[in-house]
Amino acid sequence: MKTIDLRSDTVTLPAQSMMDAIASAQLGDDVFQEDPTTNELESLAADTMGKEAALLVPSGTMANLVAVLSHCERGSEVILGDQAHTFMYEAGGISAFGGIHSRQLPNQRDGTLKLEDVESAIRQDNVHFPPTRLICLENTHNRCFGMPLTVGYTKSVAQLAGDNGIAVHVDGARIFNAAAALKINVKELTGSVDSVSFCLSKGLSAPVGSLVCGSAEFIAQARRNRKALGGGMRQAGIIAAAGIEALKTMVDRISDDHRNAKILADGIAEIDGLSIDIDTVKTNIVYFSLKRLEIAGEVLVNRMSELGIHFFELSPHTYRLVTHADVDENDMDEALKVFKKVMADL
Structure with a gap:
């Protein structure tokens, strides 16, 4: 994996x-x-x-x-x-x-x-x-x-x-x-x-x-x-x-990170239970939230990490993803697949 x-x-x-x-x-x-x-x-x-x-x-x-x-x-x-x-x-x-x-x-x-x-x-x-x-x-x-x-x-x-x-x-x-x-x-x-x-x-x-x-x-x-x-x-x-x-x-390649962040943001916007303001995604940083407040915020981080996707919860139920040179568009697609799976199982 x-x-x-x-x-x-x-x-x-x-x-x-x-x-x-x-x-x-x-x-x-x-x-x-x-x-x-x-x-x-x-x-x-x-x-x-x-x-x-x-x-x-x-x-x-x-x-x-x-x-x-x-x-x-x-x-x-x-x-x-x-x-x-x-x-x-x-x-x-x-x-x-x-x-x-x-x-x-x-x-x-x-x-x-x-x-x-x-x-x-x-x-x-x-x-x-x-x-x-x-x-x-x-x-x-x-x-x-x-x-x-x-x-x-x-x-x-x-x-x-x-x-x-x-x-x-x-x-x-x-x-x-x-x-x-x-x-x-x-x-x-x-x-x-x-x-x-x-x-x-x-x-x-x-x-x-x-x-x-x-x-x-x-x-x-x-x-x-x-x-x-x-x-x-x-x-x-x-x-x-x-x-x-x-x-x-x-x-010159930094704009690639911005495109990948936009892919992540657009995908997260389509996942039930997650919330994101697309207009805030201008660079390589993506903030989003977990709507289901009855679930402890770290549960999402831990489930995703178990499946190979790592990110931080920066405040209760609010998370940050950061794109960079060591991830590509295929990785964005894979991360979104895992998000969908985890959210469906929560």
């Missing part, structure tokens, strides 16, 4: 071309900035995002943490969404390591923050308040159906921030998914913001690593913060080599 793993796009395995690149990578000491392969990746990442410089870090969590620490001082405040990955899933790192206060605003269904909410959340210059230093956006937004934030919205936030002397950071772990969904170059989504991070090991299918991109001055500070957090790596070219290959070969 084949396993179809739809828990996350982080389960992707590196292509053979990435393994070959790793095996032949030229190496040096990256803490001394002497690893040629890492330098090449950082230059490629900066150019791809339209920024002056970039920095390789081990994970997306560290990428966001390094970015926030580089924009903010202790006792300052960052504005972000109440469903943001940085707030929900990064172990409170900005407060634990940076002494930085977070002000959460309600995320809308499309992943945005209302501009009027953001404007009203910016602190007045008053000794009673932590100074607002940063606004964080997430694109695509994981907990908001994988929705892509538009260029227009991003520019509006950046304009508001700039008018108030505040920086904007985009958690762009899946920003290539956003660009693919909007049918634009990724630079259009990053040009107006101060910094952006993106993941190599989700839709791009590299084994590990994320990049933080921004101005040369910002990246110099980010490099210092990466070192303080224990993220400085020596012969990091073995990671960077796969990242270079990923950026060169995997970006």
Whole structure:
């Protein structure tokens, strides 16, 4: 029985071309900035995002943490969404390591923050308040159906921030998914913001690593913060080599994941007992619900897993499926067959 793993796009395995690149990578000491392969990746990442410089870090969590620490001082405040990955899933790192206060605003269904909410959340210059230093956006937004934030919205936030002397950071772990969904170059989504991070090991299918991109001055500070957090790596070219290959070969195929997600969504909409809002499926993330609330939510996950289909229940009776490079259209058809069988037997 084949396993179809739809828990996350982080389960992707590196292509053979990435393994070959790793095996032949030229190496040096990256803490001394002497690893040629890492330098090449950082230059490629900066150019791809339209920024002056970039920095390789081990994970997306560290990428966001390094970015926030580089924009903010202790006792300052960052504005972000109440469903943001940085707030929900990064172990409170900005407060634990940076002494930085977070002000959460309600995320809308499309992943945005209302501009009027953001404007009203910016602190007045008053000794009673932590100074607002940063606004964080997430694109695509994981907990908001994988929705892509538009260029227009991003520019509006950046304009508001700039008018108030505040920086904007985009958690762009899946920003290539956003660009693919909007049918634009990724630079259009990053040009107006101060910094952006993106993941190599989700839709791009590299084994590990994320990049933080921004101005040369910002990246110099980010490099210092990466070192303080224990993220400085020596012969990091073995990671960077796969990242270079990923950026060169995997970006254009991301739209395949979106098509497969739509196949899943359309099929789920036809299955009795399941509920889905088709209009929310814009990228590679599919949220759906179990209508039969008398059945414990984990029952569906466990039954499907027994038959080789793996996914998560993210909240009671609400589930997430994520498509990626290691599943194809045939896998979508098989997953839907198993869904129909399991739902008929519940």
